[in-house]
Amino acid sequence: MTQTITSLTPVPETSGRRDRLAHGPNVLFVYGTLQFDAVLKALLGRIPEQVPASAPGYRAAKLKGRVYPGLVQTGGGSAPGTVLLNLSNDEWRILDSFEDEHYELQEVPLSNGKLGWAYVWPGGDVQAAVWSASEFEDHHLEEYAARCARIAPGLAAGEPKGE
Template identity: 65%
Template sequence: MIAGRAESTSALTCIIDNQPAHDAYLRWGYTVMGEIKHATALFVYGTLQFDAVLEALLGRIPKRATASAPGWRAAALVGRVYPGLVAAPGYASPGLRLTDLSRRERGILDAFEDDRYDLREVELTSGGRGLAYVWPDGDVCGENWDAEQFKALHLQEYAARCARIAPRLAAEAGL
């Protein structure tokens, strides 16, 4: 019954990774209208490795673990303080695996990275796979991005900028 009228069908929304709830709905006679997929971790290799940036954008520090992506490198980009992940046989880009991002937080990070990056699944040496923001092409320097140099020269100002734009990013993400 919805607002005093009988409904011929109803829908339930289940949190994506809630397999026990999914199984219970089937036992109770509901029809599942789509596949339940487990959320994939996000592999970050540049500015999103820094607590100050994550805190500024998301308001918290997600759970994370050290990881690397073989066959990729975090390349310095012409005129930018942030890197781009580019294919590079023989390399393994160091980074972090963020494992507990909410849908809202993923939307904010997607809006932050915007259309300049492609979201792709990459293999991780820590086991499994993760999604990563991959730089498509252009403006790639021959050298790798230097996280320590970024931390020393740009992190404070960059994190402050992230805090200023976070509300707009959340709005753009439709959250």
Template identity: 60%
Template sequence: MSLVQPSSRRDGFPDAPDVLFVYGTLQFDAVLKGLLGRVPASTPTSAPEWRAAALEGRVYPGLVAAPGATAAGLLLTDLTNQEWRLLDAFEDDQYDLREVSLTTGKRGLAYIWPDVEVRPENWDSAEFKELHLPAYAARCARIGPRLAAGEAKGE
């Protein structure tokens, strides 16, 4: 008897590339290691016409449409099906998985934030690294195994 794996949001994009553009906390090795137990292969890239916006009351950003802007990030290129499902469970339900164009000429999937609770300034990765990364990575290390076991994110 085979165990049926739950689908991921990515399953809604059968013709999309099997790569994820990350622009916020998922750019940090410690966060990826905590969540996934490893650091996937990645390539630096950017998404034109998008920005990583600071969000009200949150230490992580949201990718929002922004004509003339460019969001810097990484393209995760070797995620497994289980890792896709885990990232879906990790990302807030407000995020919508969509395909975006990248400056490399390629396309990737990205978790897009709705235009709510968005602050006018961009998210500051250096500030996040200095002020929040150790605690955030520790949180990810606590919840990663629970998400992998199919449990709720909770805290």
């Protein structure tokens, strides 16, 4: 069964960055570590429904000193990724807490012509290279997912990110 991306009205209960979602689609475009089932399972305790997508005019850029990328605007190209569907308010809160404080939750255009939310990197520490999901999977995923599993209970309890 093929799933289509739709715009849904968010549930009014809000927390953290989620309060910016008073209007708009209730889908999250992920382009980096959150594309991996092991990371989602570690953080959320489940793997949300997903649809392949891309964000035209953006790229997943390598960030200096980090194993995860930042979504940055470009003059062309398209960042490949996945759209997560049907996230609960608690899951949004966990993801908001998980993401680096430098990310900004913004609506971005998706390859299907609709909009989705994404954690966008506002600038600084961006390298010219495109982040490689396969390199991350080969060299960092296992350790990264284990770290996510360690911090997930605190995130779920509303504690700041940390070990």
